[in-house]
Amino acid sequence: MAVELKVPAVGESITEVHIGAWHAEKGSYVDADANVVELETDKATFDVPAPINGIITEILKKVGEQASVGEVIGYMEPAEKPAGSDEGSSDSGGSKSAQTSSKSEPAAASASDSGSGNGNGGTRVMPAAERLLAEKGLSAGDVKATGPGGRLLKEDVLSHRPAVADSSTNGQAGRHEDIVPMSPIRQRIAERLVSAQHNAALLTTFNEIDMANVMAFRKQYQDTFVKKYGIKLGFMSFFVKATIDALNAFPQINAELRDKNLVYRNYYDIGVAIGGGKGLVVPIIRNAERLSFAEIELTIAEFAKRAQANKIGLDELQGGTFTITNGGVYGSLLSTPIVNPPQSGVLGMHGIVDRPVAVNGEVVIRPMMYVALTYDHRVVDGKEAVSFLRRIKEVVEDPARMLMEV
Template sequence: MAMEIVVPAVGESISEVQIGEWYIPEGKWVATDTDIVGLETDKATFDVPAPAGGKITRILKKAGERAAVGDVIGYFEEAAAPAGQDSGSSKKSSDGNSSGGQKEDAAKRPLESSGKAPSSSGDSKVMPAASRELAQRGMDAGQVAPTGPGGRILKEDVIRATEHGTASGPGFSQPMRSEDVIPLSPIRRRIAERLVSAQQEAALLTTFNEIDMSGVMDLRNQYKDEFLKKYDIKLGFMSFFVKAVVDALNQVPQVGAQLKDNKLVYRNYYDIGIAVGGGKGLVVPVLRNVERMSFAEIELAIADFARRAKDNKVTLEELEGGTFTITNGGIYGSLLSTPIVNPPQSGVLGMHGIFDRPIALNGEVVIRPMMYVALTYDHRVVDGREAVTFLKRIKDVVEAPARMLMEI
């Protein structure tokens, strides 16, 4: 029985999606609940599972095309599992197909053109369209670098090898100049829109300071083994900065206020956004009620966000809201930068790399592990005095973490 593959409702504010990747080609049998296609929105990526065991009979919307919620993007037909294939498996293997699936044998499929099959030991990983393209061009699969799931060679790989001159053999010795035009993903477009909006609508200003990380590093070294043993997570720097931000927001609540309809909204809770790199771009999942969280809970939550962000599994609810944001460019080696506020928030803290630098201490020049920190704030809400006081408080409590406990 033929069934429509429909774009589901993925959020109240989302009316359109972009087709990400079809994990399963037309005609290949999959088990119930196997993910068959990824849908991208401006906030996250969602997978659509197979409604039953069967095959995709027709794909209407290709990767990169846009579709509205409720649109039909393909057709699916329920069918029994092929002989020897486990019909009960619904898990995806590492190459994106169902774990019970059999690899396609390109050597056994007829070609629509010359009928010349590619002579390579990797034929079982050549997709049908790529196999035809290889035959038409008189190429061997060994001449092409695969980029498909599980090391599969796609049609695009064959074309790219020809255009870029990366294929070896007769006719492919000279490199060719070419350009790749890749449409922006919905997430990337949304990031661009929000960054431009923040620059145009807010009065952004950045203040800087530097932090001697010796105290935190000594504390981590002293307790890292016990911490790891008890909580099964490493004690990182981010939990100290999250705690420091909450402490500073208690001292200077204006930095956590938000401008709404010519009114300032002060919240008596702290939802801190943590910027993490995802599979489709930077995302900022939110830690809720951080004032109630322990160091271990913060580290575990951030590690979980980082893992799921790489697989585009962070939910819309986890990306919404937030009273303040922390971004850490130091993990990429950044020395100094000016972060941009995430509207409608009024402040964002930028952490950077830790580098040994000479500083003056008690009249002597000493080497210390130093980190530059930056606070970008909306000057419509936060005055310069408040911003500097806020960042100075973060410096004080990170350099002497006991101050947070003593509230001094």
């Protein structure tokens, strides 16, 4: 009896998903609870597990196509695992056949790289590569596979640059355009950014922070911190702590405009912008005011790890009272971040650069960071915004104040 593979409900506001990749092909055996298909929404990516042990008999939706919540995207038939072979089975931790084959292949071929097995001439196509092939309108045979064991990797598709002659280029060979559909996450990001610009009165104020003291503080306690907690003490925990201090002093920036009312909160759910495998995501550190430096660092590290694997849950991206984004990790010196509605403020951190500054009447070289606060002027006045940013500057420049709460 055929068993349906349906798109599960993934959130109250989500009605449609994007087929990211099939982890198993038609006719292959799959263990119950092994990941069968990757689905994307405008907020996150998640896998759908197999409901039974069996064979995939039909795949109704191809990579790159849309499907509605509750829609049937494939069928399975109950079956026992083929004797003597696990080839083609899919599992979240890697199939047995993939684990066995890794003994005779380079170490770079991990168990999770078992691939879909689709392709041309036996080429094994990795799920991410399969998705990109569909987006670019290519087949596996069009791209040279460089992965271990002849696998076709995502990087192979990204680096593929066919020479195409086009009449629009006056006969010049080697010029081409790649038309790639926007992912649901990218579409949602675009919509929210444009909405923020149109529906809020955004203004940005700037300041600069001397990072010398906090850098010395980190250096002094880094080894002890790592030994005790198993993670490095980064800058973000200092800025989260300083932000909470400043939000407590200027509650308007932690507030939300709801209809014609201002909603003030006595808790601090801080969103931290993290570069994920499919774009920027902003997971929320809930009740950040209750967390220690170590707990903040561990939470951010876990978010970053799962963001790269596109494993951030939808509930972890929703809500938030304020956001912090660090463009400095990408080399940004100065920028104007955009508020994430319905929040009223966002703090932008930037690169640390040695610059000459005046200290006590003398010019000295100090490690300086520009910081920016973009705020909704409908909720926050300029005085509060400037004072908020100055408070962050004061606390970060004298990190002991975070412990003394002064």
